[in-house]
Amino acid sequence: MTLGRYALMACGDDALRILCGPGDVRHDLASMLTSDHAWLEVVPGRIDVTVAFDPHTHSMNNAHARLMAALENDPGTRRRDQRVHELVVEFGGAAGPDLAPLAARLGRPESEIAGMIENSPLQVDMLGFTPGFAYLAGLDAALVSERLANPRTRVPAGSVGLITGQIGLYALDGPGGWPIVGRVLSPLFDRAAAQPFVLGAGDRVVLRRLTRP
């Protein structure tokens, strides 16, 4: 593999962007660059990874050379260990107030929609918007939904949002514009932990339906 498959570009005067395209390569590159400890921030986007550096210790040219060397050494083809999270979700009702209207619009029972979500091969595409908010790709394409016309000012932590092609998991209470179909029962955030957010970019996720005894 050569460096030729990536384009590098400046992102301001203290950050560089690697245009690597979508998919796992972003997570592999981010993992490699994070373990390099040369970068203040390593932030995966939809089709890129951006690294921030300290301009007091590195010039742009210097940082660029360093990034090139890191990419030549490991162009993101070494597979990371992929974490899998199985999260139990209470679908519908007060935990997922938008499931019933979604079911009515799609003409499918709520239980069928929950099953389609459970069987979707979900993967954390990136985190952003608010702390720990996880964008999950891989949702069954038949589940078509737009954002809410009127975003909610407060969505509880653990809420499972759904728009076409994507699931959004809210790690914290906060504002939210995605229709909410359920809630993860285990916390996605632990402020006292060294790694306070349960999910990371690239992780696989299964949203398991709560089965009541």
Add this chain to the structure above:
Amino acid sequence: MTLIALDPGVQCTLQAAPRIGLRHAGVPASGPADPVSMALANRLVGRAPGDACLEITYGPARFRFGAPVQIGIAGASAPVRVGGIPREPHATLKVEAGEEVGIGAATAGARIYLAVAGDLKADEFLGSRSTYLPAGLGGIEGRALRKGDALTFEAAAPVAEVTTPDALRNPPQDSFALRAVPGPDLKDSADFPWAETFTASPRLSRMGVEIMGKLPDRHDAGVMPSAAVFPGTLQATPQGHGFLLLVDGQTTGGYPHLLQVIRADRHLLGQVRPGNRIRFLPRTQARAEEDLRAKQALLETWLPGFRL
């Protein structure tokens, strides 16, 4: 010792050193919107640049101290009274037990920093005490101060009284010239209207400030793949305005990233208030590095350990 917020004003938060290395998890840096002014306030009371301070927005605000203490005030231009007597900012001020510190409405600039000669107690989250209001993290229960809040601090030994050197006071003005390099979504520097004067709208917070003015037409506004953004990022919004991100701004965004205010000038963003005028000055990478070195060298003469 205690510091009582008699009236914290429209928004007063505890800020300290920024939270670094968490943008991949959606956590912005927070910390002071104007880190130079916070470092200057801390310097007046012998504290390090990133030690915890109160960030007061606009003023007026009033505080009372339970014991004698030294304080330092810097940032937006606002009248200061200690025990009812007018005093100057940018000087070590002595406050007696029970005395009130009053900060009037700022006449220029947006944020005033109040430092005390002591270690303000606050919640720490991932290595920083800085308050991040949208998620309720750090500071005082993750929120802005309320009337009657009592903050405690460990008083330090009195320091020699000092005043900020004139060359570093740089009081905020009503117009800003921000040096900037092209952002990743500006194909050619010549595509940006560098001659345009923008006006800060009332949509302004620690997350960012909306600016009104003529920007290049972007048919791709809002449909770009989300990518990392930083404090100092100028985005073009679908409404045709600009949005300049500040220290609490989101970590990723899908609007075109037109400019990036250079590292050397990002501290100025914390003093922009609605109605202020903003121009951008084009910089190459090489010039941006020179600008950073020059400002850093000046600040280091008075603020040891401070990094822009």
